[in-house]
Each structure stands twice: as structure tokens, then as C-alpha cells.
Amino acid sequence: MISNDRYNIIVIGAGHAGCEAGLASARMGMRTAIFCTDIESVAMMPCNPSIGGTGKGHLVREIDALGGEMGLNIDKTFIQSKMLNTSKGPAVHSLRAQADKHRYHQEMLHTIEQQERLDLIAGEITGLVVDKETAAGDEDTSGQGYRCTGRVTGVTTADGRTLSADAVIICTGTFLGGKIFIGDDVTVSGPAGMPPACELGENLRELGFPVRRFKTGTPARMLRDTLDYSKMKEQKGDDHIVPFSFMNEDKTYDIQQISCWLSYTNEETHRIILDNIHRSAMYSGNIVGVGPRYCPSIEDKVSRFTDRKRHQLFVEPEGLDTDWMYIQGMSSSLPEDVQHAFYSTIPGLEHASIVAPAYAIEYDCVDPLSLKPSLESKILDNLFCAGQFNGSSGYEEAAAQGLIAGINAVRKLRGESPLVLRRDQAYIGVLIDDLVTKGTNEPYRIMTSRAEYRLLLRQDNADRRLTPIGYEYGSVSEERYQRYLTKTERVDAEIARLRSKRTDIDSFRAFLVRHECDLQAGVLDEATIERKKRDIAETGNQTFADILRRPVITYDDLAEIDDESRPSLGINEKTEVEVILKYDGYIRKQINEVEKMRNLESKNLSEDLVYNDIKGLRLEARQKLTEIRPRTLGQASRISGVSPADINVLLIYLEKEMRSSQR
Amino acid sequence: MSETIAAISTAPGEGGIGIVRVSGPASLDIMRKMMSGCPDEVTPRHAYYGKVVADSYESDPETIDEAVFLYMKGPASYTGEDMLEIQGHGSNVSLRAILRAVVSSGIDGVRMAEPGEFTKTAFLNGKMDLTQAEAVIDIIKAKTELSLGIAESQKEGRLGDAVRDIRSMLLDILAEMAVDIDYPESEVYDEYDSPEEESKDSSSEFVNRLRWVISDVQDLMDSAYIGRIAREGVRAVIAGKPNAGKSSLMNALLGEGRVIVTDVPGTTRDTVEETASVAGIPIVLVDTAGLRETEDQVEKIGIERTTRALASADIVILVFDGSEKLDEEDEKVLQFIEKMNTGNLIAVINKEDLGRTVSSEDVLSRLPDASVISTSLIGSAANEAARRISEKIGEILDLGNIDVRESNIITNERHLQLLRNAEMNLDEAIVMLQNGEPMEVAELSVRYAFNSLGTIIGEEAGDEVLDRVFSKFCLGK
Structure with missing residues (x-):
């Protein structure tokens, strides 16, 4: 080997x-x-x-x-x-x-x-x-x-x-x-x-x-055939499957999807848990490890949120060739007999056969x-x-x-x-x-x-x-990389085209009336639609990119007023074009913030900087900086206990060092 | 960096002139926007005299002050960047008004300067000697400590409490938005039958709650009015036709003969400002020139100032000569006041000793909301009149019960600006949610508002939102 x-x-x-x-x-x-x-x-x-x-x-x-x-x-x-x-x-x-x-x-x-x-x-x-x-x-x-x-x-x-x-x-x-x-x-x-x-x-x-x-924890596993699915709510997958990988973007997936199931705890479940809470490993003092807040055990949920009458849980299959079902939302460190007792109070799980108990791991x-x-x-x-x-x-x-x-x-x-x-x-x-x-x-x-x-x-x-x-x-x-380049080129070219492309003013207005008024008839009230119509009648012609920024308009809709210059894009390319243009305006709000941070991020702090020797830094900042040794000024600014004033002091210090070394 | 910073750079207090300093790429844009009649070609280091306006591109912009504009092109400036100095009148009020106009000019990337930031920028741009680095650090430190001190005291005070309350409401909203976004399948309340129903129409719910928050922010901004009173005093403007007795009234209120009082109409050619204390509240008394047609150039300017003073008044005290029938000049004053539609109005019918030709009813018929006092502004009667007017001022402002020093006040232009930012961002969030724009975009505006409020009480944005998420909601697998 x-x-x-x-x-x-x-x-x-x-x-x-x-x-x-x-x-x-x-x-x-x-x-x-x-x-x-x-x-x-x-x-x-x-x-x-x-x-x-x-x-x-x-x-x-x-x-x-x-x-x-x-x-x-x-x-x-x-x-x-x-x-x-x-x-x-x-x-x-x-x-x-x-x-x-x-x-x-x-x-x-x-x-x-x-x-x-x-x-x-x-x-x-x-x-x-x-x-x-x-x-x-x-x-x-x-x-x-x-x-x-x-x-x-x-x-x-x-x-x-x-x-x-x-x-x-x-x-x-x-x-x-x-x-x-x-x-x-x-x-x-x-x-x-x-x-x-x-x-x-x-x-x-x-x-x-x-x-x-x-520490963390995991719920019990149960045998598929021992659960009563008529008492739970089915959770199906999407009709249209989108893959994770960029390399699979063009693939179509035609698989038989397996459902998950939703059920709820009830007051009886909670009573059993609370009656036995002293038997939980978490409460025994045996565990010294710190657990995550966002992944609480069911005993945590029940004892911390006493006003809740029920908690949801999802029953999820672990695979095609196994009968094991995972009970999401119900991790526990209670003894097995208590687990049996409380799991069986849950609709659908009354006769469940537990093949692996819930446990906590440190x-x-x-x-x-x-x-x-x-x-x-x-x-x-x-x-x-x-x-x-x-x-x-x-x-x-x-x-x-x-x-x-x-x-x-x-x-x-x-x-x-x-x-x-x-x-x-x-x-x-x-x-x-x-x-x-x-x-x-x-x-x-x-x-x-x-x-x-x-x-x-x-x-x-x-x-x-x-x-x-x-x-x-x-x-x-x-x-x-080559695939990425091809896709990006196509998307960018289409975005550039949409930024200058217009149709004639009448088609433009008719298009808006159709999508923003006629097709919204059930959603918006009469008065709003009338008002929108009046607005549209006074709206000057816009580029396709601007039209796409309107909330209800999609890239596919634009085909109605487009011509032969419209390329035939793949579904992911279309999505990307649409999202980039729709989000453009929102993103601008973040750009300034990003630039500010990039500026700080581009200022490197040497690993062996002796913070104790830098005059003007507050004591807490010196300690934290010495402990964490940030790589950049940007990283330093995110350390709790390092104030904007300390960052300014560092900025001045860096400038001073740089100028001294240039002499 | 692409930002432009601004600050009042002369010491607080009344001086002959005061300077608002601007540094950064938008300096010239600001000059063009804020100087009425700004020439197309601006010569650097050339003094331009003109009116300061909020927006010179508007057809009839409101004048804030008159000032000298001085533009310096970087790197030949103190900070090494493009700079603009607006040298206006020394009063706090007008400098603040100018600064406010600069930072809310709507030009991208303009904001108030941080403590010591001009000096810092100057150093970083190589405008200062290396040996001065330590001194720069000292300045930044000192100024920061000062402003931290202010933030610290705000933390304790009622402003701190009010801001904390508002932030807490926003924190709830942000936490719920975070849950909505990060836990789309979680049931967070019992009463719903399925996760889908729970999130239904959450955006109109958020809109309603954001409206509450905005109204609280606005209340707080309104309290800035009281804050300004504590800081700068109530502006009580005394107006009336020439020789009605305005200066006598002012002297009576001040208890000293600061204003020349003669029988010749038009003696007071300019506005005269004095500060008195009425019921513990500083009152800025503004004695104005009379309002009348005149050919006298100097007096004309005085009259113009009077109109401006009236527009900025918290209280208007009108003085009539009660011994003569209301004439054309009185009429002018009345018309002006009626047009202004001010609520806080005291009418003093003077010269009672010379006969009562004008009655309270005559005045009330024109100005139904006015408090009317008949008196003679000579000798002990003047003192008695001053006392009664002081009382009226107190009543009008309803400040009898408020101890100004401890009240919930915003004394700092920076805080007001931060509140305004918060208001603007919340407003944006509401509009977005109403337009059906994505929640995560609206959330960003709420987050900015939350951060602005945090800056007032010196709280850094940390993991508060997530802490609130997990303390309030039962989440997780």
C-alpha cells in the first residue's frame, strides 16, 4: 500500500x-x-x-x-x-x-x-x-x-x-x-x-x-418500513434539477427523487424530555465541550424555548440501498430508553424501530x-x-x-x-x-x-x-478554465448588447403594459394598474438592460421585443445575464464599502511587528494585535478591541516606516 | 480613496468668520452645487464671494449664508487632495447649516470627517514631515478620545437609551430577516401549520414595523430642535416697524442698554444678536431693522437680513406702536408674518402711556394665534413687560417642565447626520419591500441604518444579529 x-x-x-x-x-x-x-x-x-x-x-x-x-x-x-x-x-x-x-x-x-x-x-x-x-x-x-x-x-x-x-x-x-x-x-x-x-x-x-x-450531536436513525408516512407531510424535490458543479451545467438530470417527511413534536414529547432531563449527558456534567447554538439538541430546544408547543422535524432517507432514515431536528444525549419513549410520541414514529440511537460527541x-x-x-x-x-x-x-x-x-x-x-x-x-x-x-x-x-x-x-x-x-x-472563458465571453457579450439595445417606443410601451399591467391583473388592484398605465404612457424608451431591471420582467420576456441579434443562450447563461443586470443597481451600494475594505486589505502588516513598541496604540489593541498577528490592516480592523483610532495609528506607523525605508 | 470629507474647522463659539473645510475628489462639485452663480471655470486659490445655497441647480435655491469660496487643487493643498474652504459667518448656526448642506448634497462619497482625519490625510499624502508622525498620532488620539468621551456620555444619557431602544427594534427585524433568509424551512412560531405559510407576506409585516422605527428616529431628530435650544438658545426675533420700540424691548429683556435707542427711525440698521437667559433657557434675541421701503443701501441690506432672521426664528416678537393707528409699515410686517404662518408669536403693543389707539383685538383679528401684551417699554413698566414676555416665551415653548441639561437631546451635528442616514436607509428599505424587490437587498439598507445608530453610541457592529437570532428563535437541525 x-x-x-x-x-x-x-x-x-x-x-x-x-x-x-x-x-x-x-x-x-x-x-x-x-x-x-x-x-x-x-x-x-x-x-x-x-x-x-x-x-x-x-x-x-x-x-x-x-x-x-x-x-x-x-x-x-x-x-x-x-x-x-x-x-x-x-x-x-x-x-x-x-x-x-x-x-x-x-x-x-x-x-x-x-x-x-x-x-x-x-x-x-x-x-x-x-x-x-x-x-x-x-x-x-x-x-x-x-x-x-x-x-x-x-x-x-x-x-x-x-x-x-x-x-x-x-x-x-x-x-x-x-x-x-x-x-x-x-x-x-x-x-x-x-x-x-x-x-x-x-x-x-x-x-x-x-x-x-x-461537542456536537446527531439524532437517532430509524428503519424506513417502521414509520407511518400517512401521518407526516411529504417534502418533495424540485421538478427542475440544478446541479452543483459548473462542469455539469449542461447535463439534464432525470432521476427518481426520494421524498423527505415533515412531522412535529408535541407536549407529550416535551413532558417526557423534561421529566428525564437530569439523565441527559449534557446535564450530567460529563461533557466539557461547547456545543453549537444553531444545532441544539431536542432537550436544549425544549428547555430553552418553553413557550413552544411543538418543534418540527424532518425524516430524511440516508440512501437508496439502505433502510436507515435520519431524524433531522432531534439530536439528543438522553439514554436510549428515554429516546424510545419520546420518539414514539411523534406522529409517524409511534412504532419506529431505532437502529442507531442519538448521541453527543466531544x-x-x-x-x-x-x-x-x-x-x-x-x-x-x-x-x-x-x-x-x-x-x-x-x-x-x-x-x-x-x-x-x-x-x-x-x-x-x-x-x-x-x-x-x-x-x-x-x-x-x-x-x-x-x-x-x-x-x-x-x-x-x-x-x-x-x-x-x-x-x-x-x-x-x-x-x-x-x-x-x-x-x-x-x-x-x-x-x-476554458469552459469558464467561453461561458463568460458569451454572457458578457450579451450583457453589452442589452445595454445598448432598444426597440421602438410603441413596442416598448406595449411590452410594459402587457407585463406590468395586463399580466398583473390578479395581483394588483384596478387603481394601481391604471396608474401604472399612465406612468408607462409617459415613460421614455429604455435599453433592454434598463427594462430588465424592472422587477417583473425576465430575460425570457425580452424575446418578445428582441430581434435576430439575440443569441441562443443556455439556461445558466441566461440566469447569469439576468442576475448581473438586475442586481447591478443594488450592488453599487456595496461597491464603496468594498473599496474601502480593499484599500485596508492591501496594506500588509509584517508578521514580526512589535506592537508594544508602537506609540499611540491602546493597551487592549496591543494585546489583541500581538495575539492574533493580522496579516493586513483590513484583518486588524476586524479584531474586536481594535478601534478605528488604532487603525489610524497603524496607518500612520506604516507610512512612517515606508518613508523611512525609502531614505 | 474616493471619499470626500467635510468638517467645521474653526473653533466653536462666535467668531467673525468660520470655515467649513472639504477635502477629496468631490470638492469642486460641491462648490459648483453650493455656490450660487459659481463661474464655469474655477481658478484654484482664488477667493470667490457668493451666496451659499443648498442646490444652485434649482431655480430658486434657499440662501444659507454668504461666504467666500476658496478652491485648492491637490496636491497643492493642506491635505494634498482637492480642497474647498467655505468661509462663512462665524455663528454656529450658519456653519452647521453649511456643513449639513455639504454632507447631504447628494454628491457620491461625501461624509463628515472623522476626528483628526484632515491631519491624517495630510500626513498620508506626504504633506507633513516624517518627524511630525508622532504629533499626528497624538492629534488623532486626542480628538478620538474627545469624541469617544462624547459617545460615552451619550451612552449614559437619554439619547443613548433612545438609540438603544430603536436599535433593539431593528435588531429584532434584522434577526427575523436573517431567519427568513438563512432558515427558510424553519417554523419559528407555533401558530402556523407549515413553514410555507409562516413566511407568507412577511415583507408587508416588515414594512409596518420599519415604519414604526422610522417614526421613532424622526421623533429623535425632532428632539434635535430642543438640543439646539440647549446649545444655541431659542432664536427670538424681535420685529416691527422702525421706532416701534424693538430695541427698548431688547434692552429690557437683556437688562442693559446694549442697543442704541433713539427716536430716529432706522437706528438699528443691522440685526443685533444678544443672548439672555429666560427661565434657565438661553434665548438669542435678534433685534432687527424695521421692514420698510427705503432707498438707503445700508438699510436695504439690514431689511434683507431681517427677513432672513424672521425665517429662522423659533419665536417672533412683534412690536407695535400702540399710540398710533396701524400704518402701511405695520401692514407690511403683518403681511409678512401672516405669510410666514408661524405658531410662536408674541405681539407687544407698546407706548401704552401715550394712548391706546391699537387694541388687542385689532392685532388678534389679524394674528389670531398671537399672545398679546400691552405695555410701555420705559422705566419699571419695561421690566414688568420683560418679565411677562419671558413667561410667555416659556409658555410657548412649553419648556417649563423640561430640565434642558438632562433632556433627551441631540447636541451634535454628527449625531443628527447619523440619524438622517438611518432614516434614509430605512426609507429605502420600505420602498424596496413595497416594490417587491428582494428581501436581502432591503435587509442591507436596514443593516446600514442599524450601523449608523450604533455609531452614535459608539457600538461596533458585531455578532449582535446572530446572537439575537439564536436567543429568540429555536433553530437548527
């Missing part, structure tokens, strides 16, 4: 982060090995059987645009597809697919096995090999913040071998120091009974890593403030970190970091600058910047509300935003 003990890059863990990291590294030309405690854990989905959703769907599109695997893999293995938020604007449309868990794992495994230069190895990594002599960072006189103590040169394995590597990427997920809680029952284990990695966490603590405990992770924006550790050179190990949560968040860590490990070895995406460029940029700049006190989940430039970061323009960057940084294949 191991052809050679020497790898350029070793990835620890084969979850969603590890797979992306390993694939990116191998695709960019590095000899790479991915280690996992069990081959079954490759791209395993230990919790919900779905990919995407609000914010997360955006991440998948971005991973895809940068040449990652997640979008392609879910496109091969989904069993239901749904575009969320279609009642809102395109910036928050979010794709979500129910995955066939087993096939998702199989397909990813296959992709990894087919990948040149990439080995997948079953084996536990127990420690890092560190060269302390080569500590690159200068002596840090401040005595605060994370200091570089050496460079990673390899790993040790449970079977006593030492493997050398130029760079290592940690993607251990919930396997690292994993502990499962069901009521009083505590088991040392990875997720879903997988073997955990126990020694590496200790090794990292000894090496001075700020390791801490987070695991080791690192304080992400000890990471650079490249996801390289500040403590050890050439050590990169990704996924839940960095304090995030979610498959998509993990995959995004894995991809970036993989790309940046390769670039580091080649002596190239890292890929650091800005907050106005990608949700990936928001995710990583939040983690390494603000840190997190709970497992971090992406949300569209975390992005201040949400209108720019749409899922429909992920390729436009990121594929050229990925190409420049080496993660995007030539084939994808």
Missing part, C-alpha cells in the same frame, strides 16, 4: 476536509498520502444526509469553482434536489441536495483511488515529527501570542513507523479524542462507532497547541486564532489545519478549508504566496477570516448573514468570482 515512505504532503483524516486537501495537493503535483483510521470513514457523512443549504450551498459552488471535488461528488450521488429561497433574490438562492450517503462515500473513494500521486492509507497517526532547529520566526520579544517553535517534517504512526513529509495537513474532524455520550454511557470513539485517534491530541498539547473540546480541536489566514499553523511551519479541527462544523465548511489548506500547503512548498480569499470574494473568505481573526467559542457554521457583501457572493457567480483565481493559483484544470 505504501509505495514509498517519503511524501511531499501527508493529510491526517479522510473526511470532507481531508479528501479535498489530498486531492488538491495531488492534482497540483505533490506526492500525497491521506491517512484515516478506517477506509469506511472516507467522505463519510456521520450526521445529516445532505449537502448544501443556505450559505453551505454557496460554499459548495465556490469549492467547485476552485477545482474542488464536493460539487462533482454530490452531483453523482444525490437523491433529491431543492433550490431554497427562490421567493427571494438570487443572492440568497441556495441549493441543497439529499445525498445517498453510501454512494457519496463510494464515489469519493473511487475518485481518490484513481487520482495520480495520491495514496489512501488506513492507519492512525499518533504524533508529529518536528524540527525545532528551523524555527523560522524571529524571537518574539513581546512574550505573547503564538510563536513559531519549529517546522513539521513528518508523522509517527500507531504501528511505530515514522514517515517524513514536507508538509502535513490536519483534518481530524470528530475522530481526534472522540468521546460519545448517550445518557450516562461514555465511549471513547470516533463518529458512528469508527475508531478514534487518541494519541495525536496529547502530542499536540505537548507541542504547545491550544487544544480545546467542542472532540479535540484547536483555537483557530493560532492559525494564519493561509490555514498554516503559527506554531509549526508547514503544518496546515482544516475542518472541525479548526473549530468549524459542517461538511461544506470542512471541505472548503480542506481545499484551501491543500492549495496553500503546495504553494508553501513551492515558495509561492498563499491563496487568501477576501470577504468580498467568497464565503470561503468569510469563513476563514472569521475563524482566524475573531476565533470562535462554538462550532462555527457559515450563514449568509455572516457575509457583509452578500449581494456580491452569489451562488450563480461563483465561477466568475473564483475560477480565474483558482486557475492562477493552480487548482483549476485547463478544461474547466
Whole structure:
């Protein structure tokens, strides 16, 4: 299995982060090995059987645009597809697919096995090999913040071998120091009974890593045929299926979609939970880890929101070849007998056979403030970190970091600058910047509300935003890039045409009356329609681009007044044309903000800046800056405790340094 | 950077002249917009004298002040950018009015300067020596601390409370929008049968709630009026035909003989401003020249000033010579006041000792809302009259119960500007929601409004929205 003990890059863990990291590294030309405690854990989905959703769907599109695997893999293995938020604007449309868990794992495994230069190895990594002599960072006189103590040169394995590597990427997920809680029952284990990695966490603590405990949970799994679907509400997929991957844009998907089911808890459910709340692992004091607020267990929901008479839950199939059903919304750490009691109060689940109980899992992770924006550790050179190990949560968040860590490990070895995406460029940029700049006190989940430039970061323009960057940084294949260029050219040409194209004034007005008045007859009242008609009669002729900005008009509508110069575009190209033109006006509002930030973002702060020596900085700012060591002034401005005045002081300081050095 | 900054750059207090300074690429645009009759070609470093108006492109723009406009082309300027100086009259009122007009000119990227920002820009543009860097930092620090101090005190005060209340309402709205966007399938309230129904028509619900918030913001802005009173005093303008006794009244109210009082009509050729304290409230008394036809150039200017003073008055005190029949000049004054339609009006019928030709009824028949006082503005009667007028002023402003120092006031032009920003953004959000434009676009405007309000009380935007989301709603898988 191991052809050679020497790898350029070793990835620890084969979850969603590890797979992306390993694939990116191998695709960019590095000899790479991915280690996992069990081959079954490759791209395993230990919790919900779905990919995407609000914010997360955006991440998948971005991973895809940068040449990652997640979008392609879910496109091969989904069993239901749904575009969320279609009642809102395109910036928050979010794709979500129910995955066939087993096939998702199989397909990813296959992709990894087919990948040149990439080995997948079953084996536990127990420690890092560190060269302390080569500590690159200068002596840090401040005595605060994370200091570089050496460079990673390899790993040790449970079977006593030492493997050398130029760079290592940690993607251990919930396997690292994993502990499962069901009521009083505590088991040392990875997720879903997988073997955990126990020694590496200790090794990292000894090496001075700020390791801490987070926890998360998962609901019970039930047998498909033991549920009563007549008592639940069916949740179907969309009629028109949109794939995740840019590479699949032209494909049509004609699959038999599998439904999910909606049901609700009731007061009896809540009574049983509250009566037994003292038996929950969360309340026993056994768990020290911090859980996420946005993923509360059912006992959390019931005890925190006492006024709620019911909570919703979704019953989701885990795949085509399995009878397991996932009970979304009902994670718990109560003992199994209590689980049986409360699950059976739920309409449809009365006679459910539970095949795997709900559990809470606690695991080791690192304080992400000890990471650079490249996801390289500040403590050890050439050590990169990704996924839940960095304090995030979610498959998509993990995959995004894995991809970036993989790309940046390769670039580091080649002596190239890292890929650091800005907050106005990608949700990936928001995710990583939040983690390494603000840190997190709970497992971090992406949300569209975390992005201040949400209108720019749409899922429909992920390729436009990121594929050229990925190409420049080496993660995007030539084939994808050429496709991107072709599409972009066609879209841009059409936008340019629409910006100058007009029809005659009579057709223009007739068109508006038809769409804004006649077709709105049922929606608008008589008076409004009359008023609109009068307005239209006085409206001067507009370009097609301007017409498209009107809320009810679509690109397809324009065909009615268009001529032979109209190209025949694909459905995604049409969408892109429409969204770009419709959003144009809204986006302008954000541009000023973005420019301001870019300006700060372009001012680099040296890693060995001694903040204590900079006069005029407030004490709190000095401490925070020393601890976090921001890479740019923009990053510094987002640290809580660093005020605008402190930023001005830094700005003056930088200018002073620059002028002094020019002398 | 593409932004243009503006600030009053002379020390507060009444000086002969005061300067509003502007720096940035829009400087020249601002001059063109705000100088009535601005020449097509503006020569840098040339002093142009003209009227300051809010929008010179309008057909009949309102005059704010008269000023010298000085345009400097970057890099040959203090900051190294294009700059404009508007040198107006020294009073706080007119400088603030000019600054307000600059920042709300509608020209892109114009905003109030941060503390020490002119100096900072100058340094960054290489207009200052390297050795001055430390001094620049000190200035920024000092000014920032000063404004932080103000923000700090606002935090404690009633303005802070009011802003916090409004922000909290917005936070609820933002949290619900966030849930709506980020958890489209979540049922957040019990009473609905399915997630789809729950989100139905949420935008009209948001519109209603945003309307409430806007009205609260407007209330707060209205309190800026009281704030200005605390800061600059009530502007009580005394008007009347020449020799009716305006200056005598002013002297009586001031308790000292500051204004020359003679029997020759037209003695007061300019407006005279004095500050008195009435019931603890500073009152700026503006004695005006009479309103009458005249060929005298100097007096003409005085009359023009009078009309302007009247337009900016909080209270108008009209003085009539009660010993003579109302004549043509009185008529002019009355017509002017009627046209102005001001609510706060005191009519003083003077010279009671010389005979009562004009009765209260005569005045009331023309000005039904006026409070009328008959008196003689000589000797002890004048003091008695002054006392009664003071009382009336108190009554009119209904300030008897308000302790101005602790009231909910906006004393800072910057705060007013931030409130105005918030109002504008909320208004935009409402229009968007009503037009069926996407929620996430409207949300952005609400977010900007929320941030503007946060700036008033010195709160940085953080994870408040998400905190509110998770404390209020039960979400998650």
C-alpha cells in the first residue's frame, strides 16, 4: 500500500476536509498520502444526509469553482434536489441536495483511488515529527501570542513507523479524542462507532497547541418500513434539477427523487424530555465541550424555548440501498430508553424501530486564532489545519478549508504566496477570516448573514468570482478554465448588447403594459394598474438592460421585443445575464464599502511587528494585535478591541516606516 | 480613496468668520452645487464671494449664508487632495447649516470627517514631515478620545437609551430577516401549520414595523430642535416697524442698554444678536431693522437680513406702536408674518402711556394665534413687560417642565447626520419591500441604518444579529 515512505504532503483524516486537501495537493503535483483510521470513514457523512443549504450551498459552488471535488461528488450521488429561497433574490438562492450517503462515500473513494500521486492509507497517526532547529520566526520579544517553535517534517504512526513529509495537513474532524455520550454511557470513539485517534491530541498539547473540546450531536436513525408516512407531510424535490458543479451545467438530470417527511413534536414529547432531563449527558456534567447554538439538541430546544408547543422535524432517507432514515431536528444525549419513549410520541414514529440511537460527541480541536489566514499553523511551519479541527462544523465548511489548506500547503512548498480569499470574494473568505481573526467559542457554521457583501457572493457567480483565481493559483484544470472563458465571453457579450439595445417606443410601451399591467391583473388592484398605465404612457424608451431591471420582467420576456441579434443562450447563461443586470443597481451600494475594505486589505502588516513598541496604540489593541498577528490592516480592523483610532495609528506607523525605508 | 470629507474647522463659539473645510475628489462639485452663480471655470486659490445655497441647480435655491469660496487643487493643498474652504459667518448656526448642506448634497462619497482625519490625510499624502508622525498620532488620539468621551456620555444619557431602544427594534427585524433568509424551512412560531405559510407576506409585516422605527428616529431628530435650544438658545426675533420700540424691548429683556435707542427711525440698521437667559433657557434675541421701503443701501441690506432672521426664528416678537393707528409699515410686517404662518408669536403693543389707539383685538383679528401684551417699554413698566414676555416665551415653548441639561437631546451635528442616514436607509428599505424587490437587498439598507445608530453610541457592529437570532428563535437541525 505504501509505495514509498517519503511524501511531499501527508493529510491526517479522510473526511470532507481531508479528501479535498489530498486531492488538491495531488492534482497540483505533490506526492500525497491521506491517512484515516478506517477506509469506511472516507467522505463519510456521520450526521445529516445532505449537502448544501443556505450559505453551505454557496460554499459548495465556490469549492467547485476552485477545482474542488464536493460539487462533482454530490452531483453523482444525490437523491433529491431543492433550490431554497427562490421567493427571494438570487443572492440568497441556495441549493441543497439529499445525498445517498453510501454512494457519496463510494464515489469519493473511487475518485481518490484513481487520482495520480495520491495514496489512501488506513492507519492512525499518533504524533508529529518536528524540527525545532528551523524555527523560522524571529524571537518574539513581546512574550505573547503564538510563536513559531519549529517546522513539521513528518508523522509517527500507531504501528511505530515514522514517515517524513514536507508538509502535513490536519483534518481530524470528530475522530481526534472522540468521546460519545448517550445518557450516562461514555465511549471513547470516533463518529458512528469508527475508531478514534487518541494519541495525536496529547502530542499536540505537548507541542504547545491550544487544544480545546467542542461537542456536537446527531439524532437517532430509524428503519424506513417502521414509520407511518400517512401521518407526516411529504417534502418533495424540485421538478427542475440544478446541479452543483459548473462542469455539469449542461447535463439534464432525470432521476427518481426520494421524498423527505415533515412531522412535529408535541407536549407529550416535551413532558417526557423534561421529566428525564437530569439523565441527559449534557446535564450530567460529563461533557466539557461547547456545543453549537444553531444545532441544539431536542432537550436544549425544549428547555430553552418553553413557550413552544411543538418543534418540527424532518425524516430524511440516508440512501437508496439502505433502510436507515435520519431524524433531522432531534439530536439528543438522553439514554436510549428515554429516546424510545419520546420518539414514539411523534406522529409517524409511534412504532419506529431505532437502529442507531442519538448521541453527543466531544472532540479535540484547536483555537483557530493560532492559525494564519493561509490555514498554516503559527506554531509549526508547514503544518496546515482544516475542518472541525479548526473549530468549524459542517461538511461544506470542512471541505472548503480542506481545499484551501491543500492549495496553500503546495504553494508553501513551492515558495509561492498563499491563496487568501477576501470577504468580498467568497464565503470561503468569510469563513476563514472569521475563524482566524475573531476565533470562535462554538462550532462555527457559515450563514449568509455572516457575509457583509452578500449581494456580491452569489451562488450563480461563483465561477466568475473564483475560477480565474483558482486557475492562477493552480487548482483549476485547463478544461474547466476554458469552459469558464467561453461561458463568460458569451454572457458578457450579451450583457453589452442589452445595454445598448432598444426597440421602438410603441413596442416598448406595449411590452410594459402587457407585463406590468395586463399580466398583473390578479395581483394588483384596478387603481394601481391604471396608474401604472399612465406612468408607462409617459415613460421614455429604455435599453433592454434598463427594462430588465424592472422587477417583473425576465430575460425570457425580452424575446418578445428582441430581434435576430439575440443569441441562443443556455439556461445558466441566461440566469447569469439576468442576475448581473438586475442586481447591478443594488450592488453599487456595496461597491464603496468594498473599496474601502480593499484599500485596508492591501496594506500588509509584517508578521514580526512589535506592537508594544508602537506609540499611540491602546493597551487592549496591543494585546489583541500581538495575539492574533493580522496579516493586513483590513484583518486588524476586524479584531474586536481594535478601534478605528488604532487603525489610524497603524496607518500612520506604516507610512512612517515606508518613508523611512525609502531614505 | 474616493471619499470626500467635510468638517467645521474653526473653533466653536462666535467668531467673525468660520470655515467649513472639504477635502477629496468631490470638492469642486460641491462648490459648483453650493455656490450660487459659481463661474464655469474655477481658478484654484482664488477667493470667490457668493451666496451659499443648498442646490444652485434649482431655480430658486434657499440662501444659507454668504461666504467666500476658496478652491485648492491637490496636491497643492493642506491635505494634498482637492480642497474647498467655505468661509462663512462665524455663528454656529450658519456653519452647521453649511456643513449639513455639504454632507447631504447628494454628491457620491461625501461624509463628515472623522476626528483628526484632515491631519491624517495630510500626513498620508506626504504633506507633513516624517518627524511630525508622532504629533499626528497624538492629534488623532486626542480628538478620538474627545469624541469617544462624547459617545460615552451619550451612552449614559437619554439619547443613548433612545438609540438603544430603536436599535433593539431593528435588531429584532434584522434577526427575523436573517431567519427568513438563512432558515427558510424553519417554523419559528407555533401558530402556523407549515413553514410555507409562516413566511407568507412577511415583507408587508416588515414594512409596518420599519415604519414604526422610522417614526421613532424622526421623533429623535425632532428632539434635535430642543438640543439646539440647549446649545444655541431659542432664536427670538424681535420685529416691527422702525421706532416701534424693538430695541427698548431688547434692552429690557437683556437688562442693559446694549442697543442704541433713539427716536430716529432706522437706528438699528443691522440685526443685533444678544443672548439672555429666560427661565434657565438661553434665548438669542435678534433685534432687527424695521421692514420698510427705503432707498438707503445700508438699510436695504439690514431689511434683507431681517427677513432672513424672521425665517429662522423659533419665536417672533412683534412690536407695535400702540399710540398710533396701524400704518402701511405695520401692514407690511403683518403681511409678512401672516405669510410666514408661524405658531410662536408674541405681539407687544407698546407706548401704552401715550394712548391706546391699537387694541388687542385689532392685532388678534389679524394674528389670531398671537399672545398679546400691552405695555410701555420705559422705566419699571419695561421690566414688568420683560418679565411677562419671558413667561410667555416659556409658555410657548412649553419648556417649563423640561430640565434642558438632562433632556433627551441631540447636541451634535454628527449625531443628527447619523440619524438622517438611518432614516434614509430605512426609507429605502420600505420602498424596496413595497416594490417587491428582494428581501436581502432591503435587509442591507436596514443593516446600514442599524450601523449608523450604533455609531452614535459608539457600538461596533458585531455578532449582535446572530446572537439575537439564536436567543429568540429555536433553530437548527
